[in-house]
Amino acid sequence: MTTLDASTESVPRVPAQPTAEAAPAAAPAADPMMIGLPSFVVGSVALGLVLIGYVPASAVGASLAVIIAATGIGLLIAAGWAAAVGQSAVAGVFGIFSGFWLSYALLVLGLTHSWFGIATAAAVDTQGLFLISWLVVVGMLTLATLRLPVTYTILFALIEVALALVLAGTVNGSAGTLQVGGIVVLVFAAVGVYLFFSTASTATGGSALPLGPPLVR
Known part of the structure; x- marks a missing residue:
């Protein structure tokens, strides 16, 4: 009686299963607000200090050194970055405010x-023309x-109030x-700081800070 020779070649091979590996956590998407918000904040603080009288009226x-080199150019860079990644609303806002600071x-x-x-x-009427024009755009x-979340609306509303106060004072x-206008400028700079902390938290793997529900859905 012969025996069946079960050679290794006659036994079907089961392919080895790949070892399961944990998928790496996705990196947060690049966010142009990481440049745009601090650029906006530093110019706002500088302008607010001028308006409240930190420097003499003659100064x-x-x-301007801060507003041109940091705020105007910084916002322009952020606008280009936002446009490149398809964030048209962010690009529009940063581009508009770059125009505001550079024109100022x-x-x-x-x-x-x-x-x-x-x-x-x-000179006074010229400043009034400038302020009225930007009141329309910021409105x-x-x-x-x-x-958008209500924090953004609060930010723009405060900018509008500051422009109106500076217009009246001028x-x-x-x-x-x-001086009251300068205080409002510093307040909306503080709102910008809050928005930056929210953005920075997201960029470093955390959660966004509460920004409030939008007023219109």
């Missing part, structure tokens, strides 16, 4: 160095943020009103 250009710097430099041929008697942005020659 109106004291904030150009206004101050132009008036103090007589670049635009504007007579001294027309538009405030309404456009009603679908037109009426009221240092007190300008």
Whole structure:
């Protein structure tokens, strides 16, 4: 009686199963607000300090180094980054505020160095024109943020209030009103700091801070 030779070649082989490995945690997506928010905050603090009288009234250009080199250019970089990653709303906001800060710097430099041929008697009206123009744009942005968490709407509303106070103080020659406007500027800078902490928490693997529900759904 012969026996069946079960050689190793006649036995079907079961393919080895790959060892299960834990999938690596996904890295947080790059966020241009990590540049945009601190750029916005530093310019706001500098402007607020000028308005509350930290420097003499004659030193109106004291904030321009910060506003041009850090805020205006920083926001422009953040806007380009946001556009590159498809965040059109963020790119729009940062681009608009880059325009605000750079145009503010150009206004101050132009008036103090007589670049635009504007007579001294027309300087107040020129500043009023600037402020009214930006009141319109920031008011538009405030309404456009009603679908965002309410913290963003509060930020833009505070900017609108600050612009209105600075306009009133400029037109009426009221240092007190300008100081109140400066305080509001520092308050919206603080809101910007809160938003940055929320963004930084997310970027470092944590959870976002509470930003509140949107006013319009």
